[in-house]
Amino acid sequence: MSKDPVLQPTVSLKKNLTIALAGNPNCGKTTVFNALTKLRQKVGNYPGVTVEKKTGRLELSRGRNLQVVDLPGTYSLSVRTPDEEVAREVLLGRSRGTPRPDLVVCVVDAGNLERNLYLVTQIQDLGLPIIVALNMMDEVKSQGRQIDVKKLSELLGVPVVSMIANQNKGIDDLKSLLEQEIKADYTRRWRMSPLLEEDLEAMVQVLIDKGGLTRPEAFFESLMLLSSAAHIPDKAYAQHHHIMFSKEVIDELNQINARLVRQGVRARSAAIEARYEWIKFIVKEAVIDTLAKAKNWTHKIDTVLTHKVWGWVSFIGLMTFMFYMIFTIATYPMDWIDSTFSHLGAVVEQSMPEGDLRDLIINGIIPGVGGVIIFLPQILILFFFIGLLQDTGYMARAAFIMDRVMNKVGLHGKSFIPLLSSFACAIPGVMAARTIESPKDRLVTILVAPLMSCSARLPVYTIMIAVLIPQASAWQKSGIMLIMYLLGIIAACTMGWIFKKTLLKGQKPTFILELPPYRLPSFKSVILQMWERSRLFLKRAGTIILTLSIVLWALMSFPRQDNVEPAEALRQSYAGKIGQTIEPVIKPLGYDWRIGIGLVGSFAAREVFVSTMNIVFNLDEEAEETTLRQAFKQAHWPDGRPLFTPLVCISLMIFYVFALQCISTVAIVLRETNSWRWTLFQLLYMTVLAYVAALAVYQIGKILGFT
Amino acid sequence: MSDSEKNYRLLSNLKVGETGEVVEFVNESALSQRMEEMGITPGEKIEVVRFAPLNDPIEIKIRGYLLSLRREEAELIKVKIS
Ligand SMILES: Nc1nc2c(ncn2[C@@H]2O[C@H](COP(=O)(O)OP(=O)(O)OP(=O)(O)O)[C@@H](O)[C@H]2O)c(=O)[nH]1
Ligand SMILES: [Mg+2]
Numbered sequence: 001m002s003k004d005p006v007l008q009p010t011v012s013l014k015k016n017l018t019i020a021l022a023g024n025p026n027c028g029k030t031t032v033f034n035a036l037t038k039l040r041q042k043v044g045n046y047p048g049v050t051v052e053k054k055t056g057r058l059e060l061s062r063g064r065n066l067q068v069v070d071l072p073g074t075y076s077l078s079v080r081t082p083d084e085e086v087a088r089e090v091l092l093g094r095s096r097g098t099p100r101p102d103l104v105v106c107v108v109d110a111g112n113l114e115r116n117l118y119l120v121t122q123i124q125d126l127g128l129p130i131i132v133a134l135n136m137m138d139e140v141k142s143q144g145r146q147i148d149v150k151k152l153s154e155l156l157g158v159p160v161v162s163m164i165a166n167q168n169k170g171i172d173d174l175k176s177l178l179e180q181e182i183k184a185d186y187t188r189r190w191r192m193s194p195l196l197e198e199d200l201e202a203m204v205q206v207l208i209d210k211g212g213l214t215r216p217e218a219f220f221e222s223l224m225l226l227s228s229a230a231h232i233p234d235k236a237y238a239q240h241h242h243i244m245f246s247k248e249v250i251d252e253l254n255q256i257n258a259r260l261v262r263q264g265v266r267a268r269s270a271a272i273e274a275r276y277e278w279i280k281f282i283v284k285e286a287v288i289d290t291l292a293k294a295k296n297w298t299h300k301i302d303t304v305l306t307h308k309v310w311g312w313v314s315f316i317g318l319m320t321f322m323f324y325m326i327f328t329i330a331t332y333p334m335d336w337i338d339s340t341f342s343h344l345g346a347v348v349e350q351s352m353p354e355g356d357l358r359d360l361i362i363n364g365i366i367p368g369v370g371g372v373i374i375f376l377p378q379i380l381i382l383f384f385f386i387g388l389l390q391d392t393g394y395m396a397r398a399a400f401i402m403d404r405v406m407n408k409v410g411l412h413g414k415s416f417i418p419l420l421s422s423f424a425c426a427i428p429g430v431m432a433a434r435t436i437e438s439p440k441d442r443l444v445t446i447l448v449a450p451l452m453s454c455s456a457r458l459p460v461y462t463i464m465i466a467v468l469i470p471q472a473s474a475w476q477k478s479g480i481m482l483i484m485y486l487l488g489i490i491a492a493c494t495m496g497w498i499f500k501k502t503l504l505k506g507q508k509p510t511f512i513l514e515l516p517p518y519r520l521p522s523f524k525s526v527i528l529q530m531w532e533r534s535r536l537f538l539k540r541a542g543t544i545i546l547t548l549s550i551v552l553w554a555l556m557s558f559p560r561q562d563n564v565e566p567a568e569a570l571r572q573s574y575a576g577k578i579g580q581t582i583e584p585v586i587k588p589l590g591y592d593w594r595i596g597i598g599l600v601g602s603f604a605a606r607e608v609f610v611s612t613m614n615i616v617f618n619l620d621e622e623a624e625e626t627t628l629r630q631a632f633k634q635a636h637w638p639d640g641r642p643l644f645t646p647l648v649c650i651s652l653m654i655f656y657v658f659a660l661q662c663i664s665t666v667a668i669v670l671r672e673t674n675s676w677r678w679t680l681f682q683l684l685y686m687t688v689l690a691y692v693a694a695l696a697v698y699q700i701g702k703i704l705g706f707t
Numbered sequence: 708m709s710d711s712e713k714n715y716r717l718l719s720n721l722k723v724g725e726t727g728e729v730v731e732f733v734n735e736s737a738l739s740q741r742m743e744e745m746g747i748t749p750g751e752k753i754e755v756v757r758f759a760p761l762n763d764p765i766e767i768k769i770r771g772y773l774l775s776l777r778r779e780e781a782e783l784i785k786v787k788i789s
Binding site: 115268269308309312405513515 | 736739744745748759761762763770771774776777780
């Protein structure tokens with residue numbers, strides 16, 4: 001690499017170029033992006049993983065820098081969903097915060113060439129210089145085919161690099177192409193009928209002369225107009241395309257349209273068909289069938305996983321197995337973390353002088369933060385499994401299996417993908433709702449997504465299950481856990497149905513979803529995702545949970561009471577007062593004021609319930625040297641009745657299934673819906689639902705004679 | 708009904724494993740356009756691969772890739788049985 005810029009005076013040192021990665025969903029754009037920028041954006045084997053534009057940098061030789069933009073996938077430029085709109089706006093240079101790209105790298109799934117080339121021909125029309133990154137070349141081979149890359153490049157009139165992005169093959173070729181200057185010299189090779197071409201050209205001329213557009217822009221808009229129902233830019237069109245036309249332009253377009261109608265030509269899909277004809281020709285020339293037999297793994301796997309009976313069995317079986325692993329292999333590292341923290345506590349106790357600070361560390365921070373970190377192994381296992389689901393291609397199948405059920409409740413099968421993602425965390429789930437076409441269906445999906453049990457509920461469930469049946473086998477625990485998760489799914493569907501019937505009535509949604517071939521999950525990407533997740537989890541423990549633990553400890557320790565029993569001191573603390581204030585409200589659910597402190601504490605983050613309980617029962621010196629579970633067992637009402645009866649445990653778990661206790665989710669919902677009203681509505685309905693459900697469980701249980 | 712007309716059916720009426728050739732969309736709409744953009748164009752070969760466990764949606768193969776559609780959407784597509 002030359003350090004001296006003077007030696008290369010002419011070549012684009014002038015500015016930082018922007019390149020965009022565009023292509024169909026799931027063709028490997030983000031994989032290419034990560035390879036180019038060394039970033040770690042999420043990849044997964046289902047359409048719609050990326051829903052926002054992401055920016056990174058690529059350093060070239062001679063000190064040049066490229067700004068690389070990863071876009072959400074789209075099948076065409078006639079946009080239907082919010083994520084597709086992001087992609088189109090960037091390509092048209094209408095996106096806020098991103099300049100019009102100087103070059104587009106069209107990532108193409110070589111194993112699915114015909115459909116992928118459709119978008120390429122559309123982007124070519126935009127007049128941008130492009131490079132085609134012919135990805136997934138490994139799959140072409142196993143389909144028993146070969147692609148003549150040179151021929152393809154000639155026919156398309158653009159440079160083509162073949163690559164296998166997930167194995168890092170071809171990335172260097174792409175980089176060296178990016179070093180060169182690439183021009184857009186493009187002549188359109190597809191043609192519609194002569195009559196239509198004439199009318200199209202007339203429209204283009206109007207838009208150039210009277211509308212002030214450039215030729216590619218005018219061409220793009222004319223085609224969009226031709227394919228719209230009315231062929232003229234009405235209000236809806238202008239809104240959808242963010243473009244305004246003058247009265248004069250509209251009048252002229254109206255005349256052309258009248259001519260179109262007179263001629264009686266089918267205009268709406270003429271361009272689509274013409275493009276595909278051209279693509280058929282390209283493929284015929286450039287794709288060679290080898291005589292090798294195609295491997296069809298996908299078909300065989302689907303025969304089982306989408307089978308009438310085995311499909312359901314495998315879905316439930318998979319989840320049970322996941323929980324089983326969570327309760328078995330996670331226990332070892334959990335014990336280890338547990339003893340590390342108690343050791344830490346002992347060390348601090350011995351080495352620090354007595355006082356508030358020591359008290360804060362021993363009774364606030366260590367039990368509060370440590371009590372949450374202990375669940376890291378379980379959460380890692382959960383993410384390992386979710387990573388597998390997302391990387392193999394099962395997500396789309398789950399949507400396929402569940403669509404009928406979702407249809408019955410008036411939702412989208414596609415909604416199931418955001419819902420499944422919410423098992424990890426509601427935030428990516430809410431974001432993933434961007435792939436849904438109808439704004440109403442998208443809103444319903446966002447409203448119900450946090451009902452799916454996320455990883456932050458795992459600690460709460462685990463503790464409650466342990467108290468509920470101390471001697472339970474891992475299978476029993478897994479069974480209870482499965483029920484909690486299924487309850488979340490059922491609640492999401494039911495609430496979705498109610499919202500669709502009442503507040504957000506709308507048409508039946510459509511469901512057109514690509515089912516990608518199964519792919520071997522990349523070990524590296526699964527591990528990376530687990531790492532990323534544990535980083536987030538630890539960060540959360542170090543920020544939100546640490547802060548809340550300190551606040552809660554302070555509320556529970558002040559005002560200082562001397563010469564009273566610890567339990568009495570807690571009762572008279574600020575937190576105790578708060579707990580007692582709400583006790584009348586939660587008593588019907590079977591909870592006392594101490595649980596009340598936990599409920600209030602976990603309002604911003606659910607895991608804090610566990611921290612709070614740790615602190616509450618840690619302050620109680622009698623409970624020293626015992627585990628939280630034992631402390632729970634010993635806790636009782638003033639009249640001596642045990643506090644954590646099985647019924648109370650169940651009622652608490654139910655409460656946590658339904659309640660929206662997560663400040664980050666509230667923030668993301670506000671951003672995605674852009675409406676305080678809906679955000680608050682969600683918070684309200686979930687809280688009411690949680691309360692009513694827990695109340696019903698406790699009261700009905702009591703009537704039935706349970707304790 | 709003439710012989711040739713008998714060969715025309717809606718995609719939703721095809722059985723698993725049957726193939727046909729796309730003829731046209733029963734009515735044109737934004738939805739039919741989307742399907743065309745995804746490659747379901749007149750003259751293309753289309754195959755019904757399987758039904759979902761609850762019979763709806765269906766999985767089809769078009770231009771070498773797998774796509775899932777609801778039956779309602781499949782009702783919009785007229786095919787010629789080969
Ligand atoms: N076999 C094979 N798989 C690949 C290749 N490149 C990427 N993949 C896999 O293809 C899947 C999709 O990759 P992504 O990078 O997430 O695709 P994307 O285009 O960003 O997808 P969206 O964001 O959903 O539009 C992932 O499972 C990748 O691991 C490749 O060259 N060969
Ligand atoms: Mg992506």
